[in-house]
Amino acid sequence: MSGYIANEIEAKWQAAWNNAEVFKATRDESKPKYYVLEMFPYPSGRIHMGHVRNYTMGDVIARFKMSTGHNILHPMGWDAFGMPAENAAMAIGGHPKTWTYDNIADMRAQMKPLGLSIDWSREFATCDPEYYGQQQAMFIDMLGKDLIYRKKATVNWDPVDMTVLANEQVIDGKGWRSNAEVERRELTQWFFKISDFSEELLSALDGLENWPEKVRTMQANWIGKSRGLQFAFDLTTPTAGFDDIEVFTTRPDTLNGANFVGISPDHPLAKALEADSPEVAAFVDECRRMDTTEAAMEKAEKKGFDTGLTVQHPIYPDQTLPVWIANFILMGYGTGAIFACPAHDQRDLDFSRKYDLPVVDTFFALDNDTAVENTAFVPPKTEPVKWVNHFAGLDVATGQEAIDTTIDWCEAKNIGKGVTQFRLRDWGLSRQRYWGCPIPVVHCDTCGVVPEKKENLPIELPFDVSFDIPGNPLDRHPTWRDTPCPSCGKPAKRETDTMDTFVDSSWYFARFTSPHAKTPTDLDDAAYWMNVDQYIGGVEHAILHLLYSRFFARAMNITGHLPEKAIEPFNALFTQGMVTHEIYQTADAKGRPVYHLPEDVDLDTKTVTATGEALKIIPSAKMSKSKKNVVDPMSIIESYGADTARWFVLSDSPPERDVEWTASGAEASHKFLTRIWGLCDRIGKMQGGKASEDDALLRAMHHTITDVTAGIEGFAFNTSIAKIYGFANTLSKSDASQPTQKMAVKVLAQLMSPFTPHLSESIWAHQDGEGLITLAPWPVADPAMLIDDTVTLPIQVNGKRRSEIKVPADMPKDEVEKIALADQAVVKALNGGSPKKVIVVPGRIVNVVI
RNA sequence: GCGGGUGUGGCGGAAUGGUAGACGCGCCGGUUUUAGGUACCGGUUCCUAUGGAGUGAAGGUUCAAGUCCUUUCACCCGCACCA
Numbered sequence: 001m002s003g004y005i006a007n008e009i010e011a012k013w014q015a016a017w018n019n020a021e022v023f024k025a026t027r028d029e030s031k032p033k034y035y036v037l038e039m040f041p042y043p044s045g046r047i048h049m050g051h052v053r054n055y056t057m058g059d060v061i062a063r064f065k066m067s068t069g070h071n072i073l074h075p076m077g078w079d080a081f082g083m084p085a086e087n088a089a090m091a092i093g094g095h096p097k098t099w100t101y102d103n104i105a106d107m108r109a110q111m112k113p114l115g116l117s118i119d120w121s122r123e124f125a126t127c128d129p130e131y132y133g134q135q136q137a138m139f140i141d142m143l144g145k146d147l148i149y150r151k152k153a154t155v156n157w158d159p160v161d162m163t164v165l166a167n168e169q170v171i172d173g174k175g176w177r178s179n180a181e182v183e184r185r186e187l188t189q190w191f192f193k194i195s196d197f198s199e200e201l202l203s204a205l206d207g208l209e210n211w212p213e214k215v216r217t218m219q220a221n222w223i224g225k226s227r228g229l230q231f232a233f234d235l236t237t238p239t240a241g242f243d244d245i246e247v248f249t250t251r252p253d254t255l256n257g258a259n260f261v262g263i264s265p266d267h268p269l270a271k272a273l274e275a276d277s278p279e280v281a282a283f284v285d286e287c288r289r290m291d292t293t294e295a296a297m298e299k300a301e302k303k304g305f306d307t308g309l310t311v312q313h314p315i316y317p318d319q320t321l322p323v324w325i326a327n328f329i330l331m332g333y334g335t336g337a338i339f340a341c342p343a344h345d346q347r348d349l350d351f352s353r354k355y356d357l358p359v360v361d362t363f364f365a366l367d368n369d370t371a372v373e374n375t376a377f378v379p380p381k382t383e384p385v386k387w388v389n390h391f392a393g394l395d396v397a398t399g400q401e402a403i404d405t406t407i408d409w410c411e412a413k414n415i416g417k418g419v420t421q422f423r424l425r426d427w428g429l430s431r432q433r434y435w436g437c438p439i440p441v442v443h444c445d446t447c448g449v450v451p452e453k454k455e456n457l458p459i460e461l462p463f464d465v466s467f468d469i470p471g472n473p474l475d476r477h478p479t480w481r482d483t484p485c486p487s488c489g490k491p492a493k494r495e496t497d498t499m500d501t502f503v504d505s506s507w508y509f510a511r512f513t514s515p516h517a518k519t520p521t522d523l524d525d526a527a528y529w530m531n532v533d534q535y536i537g538g539v540e541h542a543i544l545h546l547l548y549s550r551f552f553a554r555a556m557n558i559t560g561h562l563p564e565k566a567i568e569p570f571n572a573l574f575t576q577g578m579v580t581h582e583i584y585q586t587a588d589a590k591g592r593p594v595y596h597l598p599e600d601v602d603l604d605t606k607t608v609t610a611t612g613e614a615l616k617i618i619p620s621a622k623m624s625k626s627k628k629n630v631v632d633p634m635s636i637i638e639s640y641g642a643d644t645a646r647w648f649v650l651s652d653s654p655p656e657r658d659v660e661w662t663a664s665g666a667e668a669s670h671k672f673l674t675r676i677w678g679l680c681d682r683i684g685k686m687q688g689g690k691a692s693e694d695d696a697l698l699r700a701m702h703h704t705i706t707d708v709t710a711g712i713e714g715f716a717f718n719t720s721i722a723k724i725y726g727f728a729n730t731l732s733k734s735d736a737s738q739p740t741q742k743m744a745v746k747v748l749a750q751l752m753s754p755f756t757p758h759l760s761e762s763i764w765a766h767q768d769g770e771g772l773i774t775l776a777p778w779p780v781a782d783p784a785m786l787i788d789d790t791v792t793l794p795i796q797v798n799g800k801r802r803s804e805i806k807v808p809a810d811m812p813k814d815e816v817e818k819i820a821l822a823d824q825a826v827v828k829a830l831n832g833g834s835p836k837k838v839i840v841v842p843g844r845i846v847n848v849v850i
Numbered sequence: 851g852c853g854g855g856u857g858u859g860g861c862g863g864a865a866u867g868g869u870a871g872a873c874g875c876g877c878c879g880g881u882u883u884u885a886g887g888u889a890c891c892g893g894u895u896c897c898u899a900u901g902g903a904g905u906g907a908a909g910g911u912u913c914a915a916g917u918c919c920u921u922u923c924a925c926c927c928g929c930a931c932c933a
Contacts, residue, residue, distance in 0.1 A: 039933095082933060156931075164931075166932065297851090298851035298852060347851085424930090425930065430931095500931070539927065544928085544929090544930065651874070652873095654863075668874065672874085716864095719872085721873075721874085722863090722874075793869090796913085796914070798913080799913065799914045804869070841868060845869075845914085848913090849913050
């Protein structure tokens with residue numbers, strides 16, 4: 001055995017796996033199937049450490065499951081539509097399609113040397129017409145099942161570039177290129193009826209036992225089920241055709257503390273008032289200049305406009321409340337109108353103090369009836385409080401009891417009705433962009449909006465477009481829009497909106513089961529391979545991507561593209577932490593941020609290497625292509641090999657945690673692998689050894705098998721690796737006999753094989769292992785070798801460790817107690833007295849309480 | 851702002867409520883080496899050290915708390931057109 005030259009052995013074993021087609025997935029009813037999927041990448045052009053970490057994790061699972069007798073599906077593809085391709089076309093010329101496919105080729109070439117156990121014959125990109133054509137077919141099917149509809153919705157509009165902006169492209173309320181004040185504009189857009197599934201998507205979360213609790217909680221909060229009261233405030237003077245204002249509240253119990261009724265700037269009444277009043281128009285206009293993001297809305301200063309209108313209190317008819325338009329009320333939630341109760345809602349209180357509106361306490365803490373000043377009293381709904389003159393007769397009750405009582409009371413009095421409300425909104429899928437899946441509908445003057453005929457699919461994107469001016473090139477293409485109406489045949493126009501890229505990623509997992517089918521899925525293949533047994537990806541996808549995929553699986557079931565069992569497509573989910581890195585920023589002539597890749601900067605002088613510009617270094621954040629804070633793993637692979645890179649990305653930090661990338665440490669991983677190689681070589685050449693040392697080595701080996709296996713199964717790869725280090729140290733110091741050492745190093749190679757498959761193959765071959773280690777069955781620990789005869793028990797005095805004793809593992813408690821009390825340290829601490837209490841936890845600890 | 855998470859030596863981190871700091875990096879010392887590096891062996895939480903303190907901070911529950919509870923601080927993720 002010569003030295004460890006990673007590049008040589010890695011190419012050799014990858015070729016061997018290829019020739020034996022060991023990773024090709026074929027249906028085999030004789031074995032349990034196991035579908036491992038990592039969230040597929042966006043083809044930015046370069047792989048980064050986050051990718052290496054993500055795919056290595058999936059690979060460890062896939063290889064481990066393969067060696068425990070499973071039939072594996074482990075595919076890879078490309079989430080290839082999206083804005084960066086268009087931005088690149090605008091910035092550097094060229095075409096999004098060539099840019100994207102070139103990037104895919106580059107990234108594939110960087111991924112293949114990692115030696116991942118991927119069935120590359122199933123690879124596809126979402127921008128392949130074969131893929132998005134099937135997506136169009138599903139769109140038509142879903143339209144037929146009433147799962148899609150059109151309505152008006154607000155977008156960010158850049159009045160200078162005359163284009164719709166993504167939230168990401170709005171910086172401090174201004175367009176990222178034009179720097180113009182962004183406006184909100186209403187467009188008619190397509191929507192998936194995901195809100196019809198609110199209850200179902202919420203209740204089904206309970207069944208997702210192998211999902212992280214935090215993800216289920218986040219989804220549940222996002223769906224946001226709440227029960228409340230819907231009722232109307234009658235306007236004292238009917239105005240603009242409105243007699244009343246319908247409101248929804250989750251706290252009807254606080255109705256006697258109401259001090260104003262607030263409506264959204266987008267409320268129909270606000271729009272009606274706007275027409276007659278320049279003041280209203282000015283205020284509403286100002287509100288419409290806000291960012292459309294919820295975070296921006298919530299953080300913005302709370303502002304209101306008194307309409308001068310008043311409404312009657314539904315319970316105390318002689319009371320009237322003013323009607324305000326307020327910028328923090330969302331039209332999309334509830335009825336777009338609320339009543340405020342400042343004593344028990346901080347936002348309402350701040351608003352009321354600002355505009356000098358009265359504050360009425362409706363309940364107090366049991367032991368404190370100080371009136372609310374500048375901090376609203378908002379106890380948990382489970383805490384009993386004292387009610388003041390409550391209309392429903394409440395005295396002492398919790399918030400939840402009060403809500404329930406009040407809803408019943410209001411229903412009985414015909415004031416309103418209890419309703420269940422969800423926060424989840426329908427999913428707007430229209431995008432006014434080129435590089436996405438065209439929405440397959442046609443607008444006909446005679447027939448209206450008509451779905452395209454399936455035989456005309458795919459509706460392909462035209463290639464002859466330019467990106468020299470902003471806006472959607474499909475809109476200004478000379479001929480692409482022209483098409484006969486699928487219904488009447490008269491000349492008509494295609495829809496030029498394309499689909500949200502979340503649509504592409506909401507069903508790719510299903511397509512992998514049959515990537516070349518002439519229908520979206522093949523039901524036999526889907527029935528065999530679904531569900532994904534282990535899905536792995538970033539926690540940043542905890543809500544949107546995963547919720548949309550859960551919806552899509554249901555929609556695909558309804559349209560006949562997935563079996564019933566696949567409506568929850570991911571049996572188990574693991575959310576890995578992100579790889580973070582510092583961000584290097586400069587500014588352009590207009591003061592807008594420009595980002596630089598780590599390899600393009602000089603950290604000693606803190607400048608951009610090429611231009612010498614001074615850098616601003618921003619603390620670590622998620623590696624992202626837009627911030628360019630990405631590290632290229634290729635240099636490690638080139639200098640040390642894929643096994644070192646794989647070992648390194650999993651060795652030091654727990655997979656679910658963020659990891660700050662630092663260059664040091666890769667070398668150490670390589671040293672360890674070289675050491676293992678040398679160890680294997682030495683054992684191959686050694687003779688003799690002491691059979692008396694065999695038992696100790698074998699015991700260590702069986703413990704290691706148990707611990708490494710548990711680490712892999714529990715996604716604690718870093719602890720598996722630590723145990724491998726420990727066993728390697730034991731083995732290298734062992735004097736055990738040659739056959740035992742040989743067996744031990746083979747087991748070591750097997751335990752390492754999911755992490756360092758190439759090195760492991762070489763060791764296996766060198767030690768006369770049979771066939772490929774990749775196909776060898778996983779070692780199983782002998783339970784008899786795990787039981788130790790004696791145990792070391794720490795002795796605590798009052799919870800502090802003072803000593804330890806060695807006792808037989810099966811010694812009865814009272815015997816252990818006697819030995820512990822006779823221990824020098826305990827005798828000294830007792831100082832002639834007797835202990836108050838002695839706690840003996842068998843096999844773990846003894847605590848003497850004095 | 852709302853929702854979710856994280857916080858332990860110089861660093862990455864380990865620890866079914868039961869010996870805090872496994873394993874690795876770095877550092878220190880030694881052996882080998884012409885030297886450097888490599889390799890190997892030993893040490894390495896801190897302090898006023900026969901003892902004491904210690905898991906972001908403060909309090910609590912417990913025989914026993916990094917782990918459970920309360921309050922608080924800092925950072926990270928998501929917030930519906932980034933993927």
